[in-house]
Amino acid sequence: MQPSIRKPVGIFIILAGLAVYGLLVASFADQIGALAKPAQALVYLILGIAWLLPLRPLLVWMNK
Numbered sequence: 001m002q003p004s005i006r007k008p009v010g011i012f013i014i015l016a017g018l019a020v021y022g023l024l025v026a027s028f029a030d031q032i033g034a035l036a037k038p039a040q041a042l043v044y045l046i047l048g049i050a051w052l053l054p055l056r057p058l059l060v061w062m063n064k
Contacts, residue, residue, distance in 0.1 A: 010062035014055065021051045 025047050
């Protein structure tokens with residue numbers, strides 16, 4: 001695939017994946033809300049960073 005096409009495709013994949021991930025995390029809002037406040041903060045911190053981990057291979061592919 002040409003580099004000029006990879007970037008828009010990659011951006012679409014990132015946005016679609018982030019939307020799906022957000023819906024998935026939101027589906028657990030009741031369970032997370034039942035936790036103590038420090039535990040909630042820890043869960044949201046971990047979930048807020050976790051979506052970044054699969055991006056590296058995609059970004060490498062986009063910049064080939």
